[in-house]
Amino acid sequence: MRILSLLHATVISADLEKSRAFYGDVLGLPVNPTRPNLPYDGIWYDVGPNQMIHLMLLPNPDAGVTRPEHGGRDRHTALAIDDLDALMQRLDAAGIHYSLSKSGRRALFCRDPDENALEFLEQA
Template identity: 30%
Template sequence: MHLLSGIHHVAVICSDYARSRYFYHQILGLPILDEHYRAERDSYKLDLALPDGAQLELFSFPDAPPRPSWPEAQGLRHLAFRVQNLERVLAHLQQHQVACQKIRVDEYTGRRFCFFADPDGLPLELYEDSGASAK
Protein backbone atom coordinates (compact mmCIF):
# COMPACT_ATOMS: atom_id res chain seq x y z
CA MET A 1 0.00 0.00 0.00
CA HIS A 2 1.31 3.46 -0.91
CA LEU A 3 0.94 6.09 1.77
CA LEU A 4 1.43 8.93 -0.71
CA SER A 5 -0.58 9.26 -3.90
CA GLY A 6 1.33 12.05 -5.67
CA ILE A 7 2.53 15.62 -5.38
CA HIS A 8 -0.19 18.11 -4.51
CA HIS A 9 1.90 21.28 -4.87
CA VAL A 10 5.34 22.79 -4.89
CA ALA A 11 5.77 26.19 -3.21
CA VAL A 12 8.20 28.84 -4.48
CA ILE A 13 9.06 32.11 -2.74
CA CYS A 14 9.84 34.79 -5.33
CA SER A 15 11.66 38.11 -4.98
CA ASP A 16 9.55 40.01 -7.52
CA TYR A 17 5.98 38.76 -7.49
CA ALA A 18 4.86 40.46 -10.72
CA ARG A 19 7.90 39.18 -12.65
CA SER A 20 7.46 35.59 -11.39
CA ARG A 21 3.69 35.70 -11.95
CA TYR A 22 4.33 36.72 -15.59
CA PHE A 23 7.01 34.04 -16.05
CA TYR A 24 4.98 31.09 -14.72
CA HIS A 25 1.57 32.22 -16.02
CA GLN A 26 2.37 33.93 -19.34
CA ILE A 27 5.61 32.30 -20.47
CA LEU A 28 5.17 28.77 -19.07
CA GLY A 29 1.40 28.96 -19.59
CA LEU A 30 0.24 27.69 -16.18
CA PRO A 31 -3.43 28.62 -15.55
CA ILE A 32 -4.26 30.63 -12.42
CA LEU A 33 -6.47 28.79 -9.94
CA ASP A 34 -6.52 31.41 -7.18
CA GLU A 35 -4.70 34.56 -6.13
CA HIS A 36 -4.72 36.37 -2.77
CA TYR A 37 -2.99 39.31 -1.16
CA ARG A 38 -2.48 38.77 2.57
CA ALA A 39 -2.12 42.27 4.05
CA GLU A 40 -1.11 41.04 7.50
CA ARG A 41 1.94 39.36 5.96
CA ASP A 42 2.44 41.82 3.08
CA SER A 43 2.44 38.70 0.93
CA TYR A 44 0.88 37.45 -2.27
CA LYS A 45 -0.07 33.80 -2.81
CA LEU A 46 -0.78 32.56 -6.33
CA ASP A 47 -1.98 29.01 -7.07
CA LEU A 48 -1.18 27.76 -10.58
CA ALA A 49 -2.40 24.52 -12.17
CA LEU A 50 -0.18 21.89 -13.73
CA PRO A 51 -1.72 19.58 -16.38
CA ASP A 52 -1.44 16.49 -14.15
CA GLY A 53 -3.52 18.05 -11.35
CA ALA A 54 -0.60 19.17 -9.19
CA GLN A 55 -0.18 22.84 -8.34
CA LEU A 56 2.59 25.39 -8.15
CA GLU A 57 2.25 28.00 -5.40
CA LEU A 58 4.03 31.33 -5.72
CA PHE A 59 4.60 33.40 -2.59
CA SER A 60 6.07 36.84 -2.05
CA PHE A 61 7.53 37.68 1.36
CA PRO A 62 9.33 40.93 2.15
CA ASP A 63 13.08 40.47 2.67
CA ALA A 64 13.18 36.73 1.93
CA PRO A 65 16.85 35.66 1.72
CA PRO A 66 18.21 34.61 -1.69
CA ARG A 67 19.08 31.02 -2.55
CA PRO A 68 22.70 30.38 -1.48
CA SER A 69 23.90 28.55 -4.61
CA TRP A 70 22.66 26.90 -7.79
CA PRO A 71 21.68 24.06 -8.05
CA GLU A 72 23.64 22.24 -5.36
CA ALA A 73 22.27 24.06 -2.30
CA GLN A 74 20.64 22.00 0.44
CA GLY A 75 16.89 21.70 0.09
CA LEU A 76 15.00 21.59 -3.19
CA ARG A 77 17.54 20.88 -5.92
CA HIS A 78 15.30 21.64 -8.87
CA LEU A 79 11.73 21.40 -10.10
CA ALA A 80 11.28 19.22 -13.19
CA PHE A 81 8.45 19.65 -15.68
CA ARG A 82 7.45 16.75 -17.91
CA VAL A 83 7.27 17.74 -21.61
CA GLN A 84 6.37 15.82 -24.75
CA ASN A 85 8.55 17.77 -27.20
CA LEU A 86 11.71 19.28 -25.74
CA GLU A 87 12.69 21.31 -28.83
CA ARG A 88 9.26 22.96 -29.03
CA VAL A 89 9.37 24.07 -25.39
CA LEU A 90 12.97 25.26 -25.68
CA ALA A 91 12.11 27.31 -28.77
CA HIS A 92 9.22 28.90 -26.89
CA LEU A 93 11.45 29.78 -23.92
CA GLN A 94 14.14 31.21 -26.19
CA GLN A 95 11.52 33.41 -27.92
CA HIS A 96 10.96 34.91 -24.45
CA GLN A 97 14.72 35.39 -23.86
CA VAL A 98 14.88 32.61 -21.27
CA ALA A 99 18.41 31.18 -21.27
CA CYS A 100 18.55 27.39 -21.40
CA GLN A 101 21.45 25.01 -20.95
CA LYS A 102 22.39 22.45 -23.57
CA ILE A 103 20.21 19.36 -23.92
CA ARG A 104 21.60 16.38 -22.01
CA VAL A 105 20.65 12.71 -21.91
CA ASP A 106 19.80 10.90 -18.66
CA GLU A 107 22.38 8.11 -18.45
CA TYR A 108 19.90 5.73 -16.78
CA THR A 109 16.71 6.29 -18.76
CA GLY A 110 18.05 7.58 -22.08
CA ARG A 111 15.58 10.49 -21.87
CA ARG A 112 16.59 14.02 -22.83
CA PHE A 113 16.47 16.94 -20.40
CA CYS A 114 17.53 20.53 -20.10
CA PHE A 115 17.90 23.06 -17.27
CA PHE A 116 16.84 26.71 -17.17
CA ALA A 117 15.98 29.11 -14.36
CA ASP A 118 13.01 31.13 -13.19
CA PRO A 119 13.37 34.89 -12.60
CA ASP A 120 14.89 34.26 -9.14
CA GLY A 121 17.39 31.68 -10.36
CA LEU A 122 15.40 28.65 -9.13
CA PRO A 123 16.68 25.69 -11.14
CA LEU A 124 13.97 24.30 -13.42
CA GLU A 125 14.25 21.24 -15.63
CA LEU A 126 12.41 20.12 -18.74
CA TYR A 127 12.32 16.32 -18.86
CA GLU A 128 11.15 14.79 -22.13
CA ASP A 129 8.61 12.04 -21.62
CA SER A 130 6.98 10.36 -24.57
CA GLY A 131 4.20 8.92 -22.41
CA ALA A 132 5.99 6.34 -20.27
CA SER A 133 6.68 6.88 -16.58
CA ALA A 134 8.79 9.94 -15.84
CA LYS A 135 11.77 10.33 -13.60
Protein backbone atom coordinates in the same frame (compact mmCIF):
# COMPACT_ATOMS: atom_id res chain seq x y z
CA MET B 1 0.43 4.65 5.35
CA ARG B 2 1.68 5.56 1.89
CA ILE B 3 2.16 8.83 0.05
CA LEU B 4 -0.40 9.15 -2.74
CA SER B 5 0.80 12.14 -4.77
CA LEU B 6 2.61 15.46 -4.79
CA LEU B 7 -0.04 18.18 -4.46
CA HIS B 8 2.05 21.30 -4.91
CA ALA B 9 5.59 22.63 -4.93
CA THR B 10 6.20 26.00 -3.33
CA VAL B 11 8.45 28.53 -5.04
CA ILE B 12 9.53 31.77 -3.37
CA SER B 13 9.21 34.86 -5.53
CA ALA B 14 10.56 38.31 -4.69
CA ASP B 15 8.70 39.86 -7.68
CA LEU B 16 5.35 38.33 -8.61
CA GLU B 17 5.08 40.27 -11.87
CA LYS B 18 8.37 38.83 -13.17
CA SER B 19 7.35 35.39 -11.95
CA ARG B 20 3.89 35.76 -13.53
CA ALA B 21 5.54 36.62 -16.86
CA PHE B 22 7.69 33.48 -16.63
CA TYR B 23 5.24 30.90 -15.28
CA GLY B 24 2.12 32.28 -16.97
CA ASP B 25 3.36 33.83 -20.21
CA VAL B 26 6.49 31.83 -21.10
CA LEU B 27 5.48 28.44 -19.68
CA GLY B 28 1.76 28.93 -20.32
CA LEU B 29 0.59 27.63 -16.94
CA PRO B 30 -3.00 28.53 -16.03
CA VAL B 31 -3.67 30.33 -12.74
CA ASN B 32 -5.71 28.34 -10.25
CA PRO B 33 -8.35 30.78 -8.91
CA THR B 34 -8.96 28.91 -5.64
CA ARG B 35 -5.93 30.25 -3.74
CA PRO B 36 -6.66 30.27 -0.01
CA ASN B 37 -6.61 33.56 1.88
CA LEU B 38 -3.06 33.80 3.24
CA PRO B 39 -1.31 36.70 5.01
CA TYR B 40 1.04 37.23 2.02
CA ASP B 41 0.50 37.55 -1.72
CA GLY B 42 1.03 34.70 -4.13
CA ILE B 43 -0.21 32.77 -7.15
CA TRP B 44 -1.21 29.12 -7.62
CA TYR B 45 -0.59 27.60 -11.07
CA ASP B 46 -2.15 24.35 -12.25
CA VAL B 47 0.40 21.89 -13.57
CA GLY B 48 -1.66 18.73 -13.91
CA PRO B 49 -4.66 17.08 -12.29
CA ASN B 50 -4.52 18.05 -8.59
CA GLN B 51 -0.94 19.34 -8.99
CA MET B 52 0.14 22.94 -8.58
CA ILE B 53 3.07 25.30 -8.28
CA HIS B 54 2.51 27.80 -5.47
CA LEU B 55 4.39 31.08 -5.82
CA MET B 56 4.79 32.91 -2.52
CA LEU B 57 5.75 36.59 -2.45
CA LEU B 58 8.56 36.57 0.11
CA PRO B 59 12.14 37.86 0.18
CA ASN B 60 14.54 35.45 -1.49
CA PRO B 61 16.44 33.67 1.32
CA ASP B 62 19.18 32.74 -1.18
CA ALA B 63 19.79 36.27 -2.49
CA GLY B 64 23.48 36.71 -3.20
CA VAL B 65 24.21 32.97 -3.08
CA THR B 66 25.93 31.60 -6.18
CA ARG B 67 23.89 28.76 -7.66
CA PRO B 68 25.39 26.10 -9.94
CA GLU B 69 25.10 27.09 -13.60
CA HIS B 70 23.48 23.77 -14.53
CA GLY B 71 20.18 23.38 -12.68
CA GLY B 72 20.59 19.60 -12.58
CA ARG B 73 23.30 20.12 -9.97
CA ASP B 74 21.01 22.20 -7.76
CA ARG B 75 17.72 21.64 -5.97
CA HIS B 76 15.02 21.75 -8.61
CA THR B 77 11.46 20.87 -9.52
CA ALA B 78 11.01 18.48 -12.45
CA LEU B 79 8.02 18.79 -14.77
CA ALA B 80 6.94 16.41 -17.53
CA ILE B 81 6.24 18.04 -20.91
CA ASP B 82 5.15 16.75 -24.30
CA ASP B 83 7.30 18.90 -26.64
CA LEU B 84 10.84 19.90 -25.67
CA ASP B 85 11.48 21.69 -28.98
CA ALA B 86 8.45 23.94 -28.45
CA LEU B 87 9.67 24.80 -24.93
CA MET B 88 13.15 25.64 -26.26
CA GLN B 89 11.56 27.99 -28.82
CA ARG B 90 9.57 29.74 -26.07
CA LEU B 91 12.64 30.08 -23.82
CA ASP B 92 14.77 31.34 -26.74
CA ALA B 93 12.10 33.91 -27.67
CA ALA B 94 12.02 35.13 -24.05
CA GLY B 95 15.82 35.26 -23.79
CA ILE B 96 15.90 32.66 -21.00
CA HIS B 97 19.09 30.62 -20.73
CA TYR B 98 18.79 26.85 -20.41
CA SER B 99 21.05 23.82 -20.55
CA LEU B 100 20.28 20.37 -21.87
CA SER B 101 20.31 17.39 -19.55
CA LYS B 102 23.77 15.86 -19.11
CA SER B 103 22.18 12.38 -19.05
CA GLY B 104 21.24 12.39 -22.72
CA ARG B 105 17.51 12.38 -21.91
CA ARG B 106 15.21 14.75 -23.79
CA ALA B 107 15.28 17.25 -20.95
CA LEU B 108 16.49 20.74 -20.14
CA PHE B 109 17.09 22.89 -17.08
CA CYS B 110 16.44 26.60 -16.69
CA ARG B 111 15.91 29.09 -13.89
CA ASP B 112 12.97 31.32 -13.09
CA PRO B 113 13.43 35.04 -12.33
CA ASP B 114 14.38 34.19 -8.71
CA GLU B 115 17.02 31.63 -9.79
CA ASN B 116 14.86 28.64 -8.81
CA ALA B 117 15.91 25.70 -11.01
CA LEU B 118 13.35 23.80 -13.08
CA GLU B 119 13.77 20.62 -15.09
CA PHE B 120 11.54 19.85 -18.07
CA LEU B 121 11.53 16.22 -19.22
CA GLU B 122 9.86 15.26 -22.50
CA GLN B 123 7.53 12.30 -22.18
CA ALA B 124 5.38 10.74 -24.87
